[in-house]
Amino acid sequence: xxxxxxxxxxxxxxxxxxxxxxxxxxxxxxxHAADVAVSRGEMVALTGPSGSGKSTxxxxxxxxxxxxxxxxxxxxxxxxxxxxARRTQLRRNAIGFIFQSFNLVPVMTVAENVExxxxxxxxxxxxxxxxxxxMLARVGLADRAKHRPDELSGGQRQRVAIAxxxxxxxxxxxxxxxxxxxxxxxxxxxxxxxxxLCHEAGTACLIATHDARLTAHCDRVLALRDGVLx
Amino acid sequence: xxxxxxxxxxxxxxxxNRRRSxxxxxxxxxxxxxxxxxxxxxxxxxxxxxxxxARDTGHLIxxxxxxxxxxEDTPMQFGIEHFDKLRDTLLANRExxxxxxxxxxxxxxxxxxxxxxxxxxxxxxxxxxxxxGPFLTLKSGQLxxxxxxxxxDVLIGAELAKSLKVEPGSALTLLGSTTAGALNAxxxxxxxxxxxxxPDIDKRLVLTSLATAQGLLVTDKVSSVGVYLADMELTAATxxxxxxxxxxxxxxxxxxxxxxxxxxxxxxDRIFGGLGLVIGLIVVxxxxxxxxxxxxxxxxxxxxxxxxxxxxxxxxxxxAIEGAALGASGGLLGALxxxxxxxxxxxxxxxxxxxxxxxxGYPLYVSFSPELALITLAxxxxxxxxxxxxxxxxxxxxxxxxxxxxx
Numbered sequence: 001x002x003x004x005x006x007x008x009x010x011x012x013x014x015x016x017x018x019x020x021x022x023x024x025x026x027x028x029x030x031x032h033a034a035d036v037a038v039s040r041g042e043m044v045a046l047t048g049p050s051g052s053g054k055s056t057x058x059x060x061x062x063x064x065x066x067x068x069x070x071x072x073x074x075x076x077x078x079x080x081x082x083x084x085a086r087r088t089q090l091r092r093n094a095i096g097f098i099f100q101s102f103n104l105v106p107v108m109t110v111a112e113n114v115e116x117x118x119x120x121x122x123x124x125x126x127x128x129x130x131x132x133x134x135m136l137a138r139v140g141l142a143d144r145a146k147h148r149p150d151e152l153s154g155g156q157r158q159r160v161a162i163a164x165x166x167x168x169x170x171x172x173x174x175x176x177x178x179x180x181x182x183x184x185x186x187x188x189x190x191x192x193x194x195x196x197l198c199h200e201a202g203t204a205c206l207i208a209t210h211d212a213r214l215t216a217h218c219d220r221v222l223a224l225r226d227g228v229l230x
Numbered sequence: 231x232x233x234x235x236x237x238x239x240x241x242x243x244x245x246x247n248r249r250r251s252x253x254x255x256x257x258x259x260x261x262x263x264x265x266x267x268x269x270x271x272x273x274x275x276x277x278x279x280x281x282x283x284a285r286d287t288g289h290l291i292x293x294x295x296x297x298x299x300x301x302e303d304t305p306m307q308f309g310i311e312h313f314d315k316l317r318d319t320l321l322a323n324r325e326x327x328x329x330x331x332x333x334x335x336x337x338x339x340x341x342x343x344x345x346x347x348x349x350x351x352x353x354x355x356x357x358x359x360x361x362x363g364p365f366l367t368l369k370s371g372q373l374x375x376x377x378x379x380x381x382x383d384v385l386i387g388a389e390l391a392k393s394l395k396v397e398p399g400s401a402l403t404l405l406g407s408t409t410a411g412a413l414n415a416x417x418x419x420x421x422x423x424x425x426x427x428x429p430d431i432d433k434r435l436v437l438t439s440l441a442t443a444q445g446l447l448v449t450d451k452v453s454s455v456g457v458y459l460a461d462m463e464l465t466a467a468t469x470x471x472x473x474x475x476x477x478x479x480x481x482x483x484x485x486x487x488x489x490x491x492x493x494x495x496x497x498x499d500r501i502f503g504g505l506g507l508v509i510g511l512i513v514v515x516x517x518x519x520x521x522x523x524x525x526x527x528x529x530x531x532x533x534x535x536x537x538x539x540x541x542x543x544x545x546x547x548x549x550a551i552e553g554a555a556l557g558a559s560g561g562l563l564g565a566l567x568x569x570x571x572x573x574x575x576x577x578x579x580x581x582x583x584x585x586x587x588x589x590x591g592y593p594l595y596v597s598f599s600p601e602l603a604l605i606t607l608a609x610x611x612x613x614x615x616x617x618x619x620x621x622x623x624x625x626x627x628x629x630x631x632x633x634x635x636x637x
Contacts, residue, residue: 064537064630085541092539099634103534107242119235120539164538 009076011171011204012038012061017070019056019227030056032227033070036206038172043198043205045215048224054208055176057224061206062095062174063087075171092120096165096203098194100177102157104149104164111136111145114163121168135163139193155186159193166197173198175207179214191217236544240551244559247524251556254520258560258610259567261509261516265606266568268505270596272498276491277597280462282365283488288330288456289465290472291487292316295480297454305335306409309451310479319475320457325468328361328458330354333443333451337406339386339436341394348390348404350436352443352452355379361458367590371398371422379441383421387435391423398422404436408448416446427590457481510613513560517553518617525549525625532626533633542626546619553618554611561607572598 014036020029031053038044046054059065060072063079072079075094082090096117097103104113111132118128136142139159149157158178165173178194179187191214198205207214215221223230244251297308310316317329333352338345355374359366369388377383384402386394396402400420408414418438425432444450459468469481485491525532532545572595580594 059631062537064533064634088536088539088541091537095539097534097537099534103530103634105239105531105535107239107246117538119232120544122232 010037010039010073011075012036012206013071013073014061015071017057017060017067017072019053019060019065019068029227031060031067031224034229036061036222036229038204038206040171040204041199041202042220043195043207043218045218045221046206046208046224047210047215047221052224053227054224056227058174058176058206058208061172062097063091092117093168094171096168096170096173098158098161098165098173098175098178100180102149102154102161102181104157104160106149108148109145110141110147110149110152110160113149113160114167117164117168131167132163135167138197139163153186155182155189158182158186158190162190162193162197166201166203169201170203173203173205173207175205175209177209177211178207179209179211184213187211187213236548237551240548241555243524243528243548243552244555247527250520250523254516254556255560255563257516258513258557258614259563261513262561262564262606262610263567263571264564265502265506265509266564266598266603267571267596268502269602269606270568270572270598271594272502273597273599273602274595275498276495278592279488279491279494280484281363283491284458284462284484285362285365287484287487288328288361289459289462289484290457290469291454291482291484292320292457292472292476292479293454293482294478298480298482304409304411305407305447306333306449306451306453309333309449309453310455311451313452313455316455316476316479320455320472323468323471323475325459325461325464325471326457327460328357328456330357330361330456330458331440331452332454332456333440333447333449334453335406335443335447337404337446339390339394340403340405341396341400342403344394345405346390346393347434348386348436349431349434350384350404350406350438350443352438352440355439358437361456365426367425367427369423369425371420373422373424374437374439378421379439381419381421382416382438382442382445384418384442385422385424385435385437386420387432388423388425389429389433390435391420393433396420404438404446406446408446409451410448412448414446414448416442418442425589427584427588429589430587432589510609513557513610514613514617517556517614518621520556521549521553521618521621522625524552525622529625529628529633529636532628533630533636536626536630536633542623545626546622549622549625550615550619554615556618557611557614558607560614561610564610565603565607568596568603569598572596 014034017031017034019031020027034057046057048054060067114132114135115128118131136145139162141156141159144152179190182190195217209215294308294310302308313331320326320329331354335350337348339348355378356376359373374383374385398420401417402420403415403417405415426435465483469483535545575595581591582594584591
């Protein structure tokens with residue numbers, strides 16, 4: 001697998017990607033012939049009403065779902081024919097996820113949640129500790145390292161989720177409504193953190209959102225309606 | 231290091247729903263305790279029966295080969311000659327503590343008015359009763375002693391004494407066949423009344439001195455020789471060591487002659503083996519149920535971890551560790567409970583009713599075997615681990631998108 005990527009090549013390169021779901025006897029087209037390219041360090045917002053196909057596009061981009069047709073190159077790797085083990089490996093190495101409900105692991109401390117992707121990568125404990133400490137400092141949670149997620153506010157939890165997604169400096173960040181459960185002030189902080197860290201690390205970001213403030217910070221906005229990119 | 235982290239996460243996960251984990255551990259502990267208490271009771275029974283059998287016959291029985299394999303045409307046809315010499319040979323081995331002669335005979339015993347069938351044994355009047363220990367109870371009178379041949383004296387079974395309406399001091403007549411096939415009779419005095427605990431044996435039992443029995447049968451032979459060792463564990467090794475010293479004589483171990491012990495062991499092994507199997511299935515069901523609930527509750531978390539690149543195998547292993555931790559906790563607790571019960575029974579002095587075919591009960595004890603506890607702990611942990619892994623294996627294959635959408 002060639003994971004090397006030229007600086008000017010898109011991290012995400014989708015061509016004619018389609019996906020349908022069967023609802024009873026009806027075949028519903030969730031995404032139709034989508035062409036998407038997201039470059040290194042670029043923040044792209046996906047907007048559209050509920051059911052427009054944002055989540056489907058994010059799932060396919062994040063390799064947690066497969067397209068029915070079309071081609072998808074992630075960081076130069078053709079993903080369409082990969083088996084589940086290779087897709088798991090690619091997700092582990094190249095993709096970070098931020099979820100609307102934070103999805104932190106409650107039995108792990110803040111530091112352990114952030115360390116988890118490094119642990120999966122087999123990075124040594126000493127190096128992982130250093131990187132976790134640096135990342136927590138960047139998101140302003142250095143003093144919360146030993147806390148459990150249920151001891152944190154919503155904004156703090158989302159910052160932990162951001163730190164967890166970006167600690168391994170992935171090629172691609174997938175964020176699904178990252179500010180939906182936050183108040184406006186906290187949402188601004190979270191947007192700033194995502195933007196800053198992604199630009200610094202050159203991480204391509206694909207963010208599904210209804211939040212106008214978030215789209216305003218993105219480099220590009222892709223609007224979806226009925227599974228079709230406008 | 232990674233393995234330790236997985237174990238750490240798994241252990242913390244067991245504490246997420248403490249009430250459910252407590253219920254799982256409690257049920258597993260009860261199952262383990264039931265296995266250990268049932269198994270401990272069986273072990274105690276085996277030990278008691280081993281002792282009874284070995285004290286009755288000796289750890290090793292020495293006799294002619296024909297004595298073991300064939301039926302005699304006349305009394306003492308296959309008897310052992312020169313017992314004194316054989317005793318000296320056997321006692322020269324430091325593992326041997328006692329060498330006791332046995333002369334088996336049968337015939338009639340009469341009070342003058344009534345004659346009944348007896349099954350008798352001529353024994354060493356002093357040493358015999360010290361090795362029999364608690365497995366022969368003196369109901370009245372006295373045991374035989376070095377002067378018993380002079381009386382001559384006999385001990386008779388309690389049921390036989392009842393049948394003949396005799397008590398210590400009463401006179402009786404023994405009638406038997408000599409080695410030449412002639413009838414012989416000797417007058418004896420009842421020195422004591424004993425019970426073996428088995429009414430059918432007590433109905434026929436007569437014990438007398440070897441000299442008296444030899445006088446009745448007109449022989450200087452003995453039927454067999456019981457060899458008592460310092461330690462039951464030495465039986466096989468001593469048998470091998472003695473073989474070249476015995477010439478044409480053969481040996482059997484107590485176990486080969488302990489038909490009742492082998493029958494009980496075969497029965498109990500099946501009963502408690504079946505019980506263990508059922509309890510094992512219950513443990514599997516309990517842990518699988520608990521893990522299934524835990525997995526359903528954590529479906530979204532499984533989806534998150536899978537999205538982040540955790541492999542299904544890693545997740546299955548993590549759940550398997552959780553299952554093993556629950557099983558091991560239950561197994562340990564069960565072992566503690568069984569140990570406590572075992573100790574409590576020593577002080578409780580509870581009596582079991584007489585088993586079928588016996589006239590006396592026995593104290594209820596449960597042996598605590600560290601080996602059985604370790605095997606049970608390992609088995610329960612393994613079963614819990616496998617059941618958790620099987621449940622988890624199904625769950626982690628759920629599509630990630632579906633898992634993330636789980637509410």
